[in-house]
Amino acid sequence: MPNPATDTVFKALADPTRRAIFERLTRDGRQTVHALTARSGVSQPMVSKHLSALKRARLVRHRREGRETHYSVRPEALAPLVDWMTQYGAFWRDRFARLENLLDRMD
Amino acid sequence: MATPELRTLVIEKEFSHPPEKVWRALTQGALIKEWLMDNDFQPVVGHKFSFRATPVANWSGVIDSQVLVVEPNRKLSYSWGTLGLDTAVTWTLAATATGTLLRMEQTGFGPDQDANYKGAKYGWTKFIGNMERVVSELR
Numbered sequence: 001m002p003n004p005a006t007d008t009v010f011k012a013l014a015d016p017t018r019r020a021i022f023e024r025l026t027r028d029g030r031q032t033v034h035a036l037t038a039r040s041g042v043s044q045p046m047v048s049k050h051l052s053a054l055k056r057a058r059l060v061r062h063r064r065e066g067r068e069t070h071y072s073v074r075p076e077a078l079a080p081l082v083d084w085m086t087q088y089g090a091f092w093r094d095r096f097a098r099l100e101n102l103l104d105r106m107d
Numbered sequence: 108m109a110t111p112e113l114r115t116l117v118i119e120k121e122f123s124h125p126p127e128k129v130w131r132a133l134t135q136g137a138l139i140k141e142w143l144m145d146n147d148f149q150p151v152v153g154h155k156f157s158f159r160a161t162p163v164a165n166w167s168g169v170i171d172s173q174v175l176v177v178e179p180n181r182k183l184s185y186s187w188g189t190l191g192l193d194t195a196v197t198w199t200l201a202a203t204a205t206g207t208l209l210r211m212e213q214t215g216f217g218p219d220q221d222a223n224y225k226g227a228k229y230g231w232t233k234f235i236g237n238m239e240r241v242v243s244e245l246r
Binding site: 084085088089092093095096098099100101102103106 | 114116118120122124128129131132138141142143192209211213216
């Protein structure tokens, strides 16, 4: 079943440079265009262009502070892509193991 | 638009401990912290509480919950909401000859995604990964 929101997200992340910028924001948190440019290997206008595309896909948000614009990810935008059950399946299996360990130690 | 079909994750395991003991591990805050996460849980229907891990980039570390069902030694349920996911976790305890069969159901997941989307976890995998790491550091 095609989902327009998912399509937009996929198109925005299809470009490797753009995806790298997005992943860096995901990994390291909020950053300025300057900081992102310093580590991206492309020019600042290119980084700004990629950030605009990510913004259109509602994958990132921005906030001006003085002369700098800070970008951060909107994690909820990725929700359509996540296979939550796989994630939580691993999470709970691990927790069951810890629970068993705790029960063995309890009176 | 069709209503998305919600899915349920089920995990079952038998423990060689009686239901009363498993119930304590599921309902006493200090014990819950030992195996799950820090929390301000109270076994009172309607009680709003949170599970808390150390915040990481783009995740507050907070899971918002509310107690839905408390049937001592038998059934416990609470909502589980974080990162835009709104689910409910239900624990069912059944006495067996040698201990307790514990069943965990987490309901409210969205419909299955196309297989093509499965690789596209990006940040989310990292969030959960971080959560795992952070929680293990707490121990």
